Amino acid sequence: DLDKNTVDFCENFDASLREPIVLPGRLPNLLVNGASGIAVGMATNIPPHNLNEVADAIIYLVDHYDRTDDVTLDDLMQFVRGPDFPTGGIILGREEIRRAYATGKGLILVRARVHIEGPRGGRSTIIVTELPYQVNKANLVERIATLVRNGRIEGIGDLRDESDRTGMRVVIELKRGVDPRPVLAALFKRTQMQTTFGANVLALVDGEPRHLSLKRALLHYINHRREVLVRRTRYLLEKAQA
Known part of the structure; x- marks a missing residue:
């Protein structure tokens, strides 16, 4: 969809090319694949999650899009029960999972x-x-x-x-x-055989780093997909009317 005016473009580092500011991702990659990185004065460490669970939470939010303020963390944790680490292991306790989903920060204890x-x-x-x-x-x-x-x-x-x-x-x-x-x-x-995963859900929102709760991360993805679909539809309509 990059050729359908779905996202904005900017110049690359030497102004020789133009590149998308953000990709029109069809999957919530930030939560599903997780992310880890260090920048100047900040770092991010987002655990991976199960695609089906994240998709169910997105569907729930879309169904309640006109009253998202009423959607609670407990509502979303019916679907997203915790990180889904590809190597397995056992997460000890749910309190830190809840803290991470509520504030964007949490220390999750994982045992072999x-x-x-x-x-x-x-x-x-x-x-x-x-x-x-x-x-x-x-x-x-x-x-x-x-x-x-x-x-x-x-x-x-x-x-x-x-x-x-x-x-x-x-x-x-x-x-x-x-x-x-x-x-x-x-x-x-x-x-x-027992480690602590320091969840730090820090992501760029409109060019600014912000800590995201589970609800805010999902809503930002939904709003992004909505904008992509609207822009693509307008592009196709204008092309058909030309």
């Missing part, structure tokens, strides 16, 4: 998904199948191995990565008779 197998022959095994967002598996395995060698974590007898194309599987075998619960607690405390 694990389960315990055994004991077999007196040995229990901790199986890690999902990691917190942006945690590198190889670095995590190396970190655990280093902590075991240095005596910072005790009770681990073997560590191996059995991941394949069917999914992730990091195996942490414990020594005979070791209770897996304190070992798991130490892993959460000393490694990136």
Whole structure:
């Protein structure tokens, strides 16, 4: 739709070309894909979300567009329950999710998904199948191995990565008779099996950086799409009447 006067253009850095100020995106990419970046004096860190959930929230807002002031955060969180991290993991608690959606800022605690197998022959095994967002598996395995060698974590007898194309599987075998619960607690405390995602929903609105609540972010997208559709329709009408 760039050739249908849907968005404004400006000159590029050396005035050799003209480029769109913003793309006429058909998807709410800011929320679905997330974003992370650092600029002078400011930074943004937006978590990714599930496309279906965001679409349902947009539909709800469109259906109530004439009375958006009455739409509450609880209404929207019926659809958008929280970030949807591509690496999985478990988000602990909903209070910080709600804070992030209300103010644009929040500290979201994410923990690896694990389960315990055994004991077999007196040995229990901790199986890690999902990691917190942006945690590198190889670095995590190396970190655990280093902590075991240095005596910072005790009770681990073997560590191996059995991941394949069917999914992730990091195996942490414990020594005979070791209770897996304190070992798991130490892993959460000393490694990136538990991390904090600092949500900072900062985006440019009319050229100015602003912190956006979930509702404001969705409304800005709806207004953007409305403007794109109106401008495209006017362009096609003028072309047909010419």
